[in-house]
Amino acid sequence: MADREYTRLTWARRNPKPALLSTASSSLWLGKDHLLVIEFNGYTEKYRRFYFKDIQALIICKTKTGLIRAIILGALGLFFGLLAVALRDEPVALYFMGGMALLLVVSAVADALYGPTALCSLRTAVQTEELPSLKRIRRAREVLEVLKPLLTAAQGTLSPEEVAAQVQTRPAPAEPATHTPPAAVGEIPPRILP
């Protein structure tokens, strides 16, 4: 069997950007010399390539989405659990509410076990591209570990001395624009007369 050109890094995840009920999804693949982001909108796959030599950073920002979701699911599970206890005399209601409670609690626990959520983006010299398929910090770190040697091989490494030299040679940020001094006492600024 021939070697596959791409290795999957993430499964397709729904892209939350276009719309709440959108079917658009995104997945991340590892190529020979680039990362491939596939966006699928239900009938067409769109490809975007990020070459290793161009990638400057993989930005991972921890979010509270997972925690909030787990709390909501847990609270709903508790609510249905209490309903099941309250309606324990009705077998149908007991099984339905109990089943719902179990499902929600299991979802909350599974969500919590996957670890904290994250918002990841890929930075190049000309763009910062969000990676909707990387949603967990743990997975993002795993991807980063896969990418590190490839990026190093494509871009080389800098010694600490070289990094310090680069920082020193970087031009200082421009001074913020200063306000014009107020007119001296008795000095009338020019006015345009109608």
Added chain:
Amino acid sequence: MVEGEASCFYHPQKKAVRPCDSCGRFLCALCDCELQGEHFCPGCLETGSKKGKIKSLEKERMRYDKIALSLAVVSMPLFFLAIISAPLAIYFAIRSFRVPSSIVGSTKVRSLIALVLAGALLAGWGLWVLFLVKNSNG
């Protein structure tokens, strides 16, 4: 340009440095576009990008197998629409066998399932029509 030297196809006054790997036209350093070890002229690069001949420039692909499967699955509960959607599903499933699927590679399982489902739906339609004809005659 020195007499006897090959000139660029696009810039006759400039010296050619190499031929295009696709069309063979001579190219100067300015027109030589290197892509993953291959050298193309701007024309071939544009054509390759538009027609998907150069894989690394391909920007999108239609997933006929997924369209076929979606149509076949959607047709299941909407039996009366299946007379239109099932042949469409069969068409897209057959088409998916002829064109390349996803750039990352995929199996033909979706197309096969779509073919089976759409075939079953059409068979169901056929039986239903036969039943109606038989009842109207009888």
